[in-house]
Amino acid sequence: MPQSTQPVHIEPFSRAVFLASSGTPDQFPPEGVPEVAFLGRSNVGKSSAINALTGRRRLAFSSKTPGRTQTVNFYDLGGTARLVDLPGYGYARVPVAVRAGWDRLVGGYLSERRSLAGIVILMDARHPVTPQDERLLDWLRPLRVERLVLLTKSDKLSRAARSAALRTACGKLAASANEAMLFSSSDGAGVEEARDCVIRWLRSAGGSRK
Ligand code: GDP
16 A cells, blocks of 8 residues: 555556567566456457557457467556456367466466456356356455456346346355446446546555555
């Protein structure tokens, strides 16, 4: 926690620029400023969410080729903070070697990164909290960082189905104390709220994990 009473300045998300793409933990850029990471199943809408949060069209983009080399992508916010795009999980056809690489890469990032302030976990609003998501949440449980679950593509659901999805997700997440909100990169639902939440984490992080 910062000792100063001055609010920590975080550059607007719209100034985010690509910083680095790392295929192994030893390629991660040196730590320094607080980071918020984005994690979710492949195709869940993670790249679209990062683009929506930063108001950019193609800052982040996902590979549509299962098994392609996976990287952790870092986006810099004027040297004050970073957004970190972790590779998606859950492609059934991914070769075992690639899956092991994912574990090393993402596991390495999440367990070692002292500047990690929070994790945004993305889940499809149409299938909230799959068994695979639950395993991921269990795995994240010991990490002492903030977390927020975004229920993506909520525009694809009717109003009633959206409320039901949120209720289901909140019920399933209650045990792990994760907060969930509906989110759509297409119609903008939840974008401002999610951005405010991430900025709050970055401001209060002060650059290091407790
Ligand atoms: P990623 O693999 O998790 O990075 O997923 P992408 O952001 O590339 O999105 C996967 C697919 O879902 C693409 O075809 C997107 O156009 C679509 N998509 C992403 N977000 C939304 C959304 O909020 N609403 C709708 N309807 N489609 C979305």
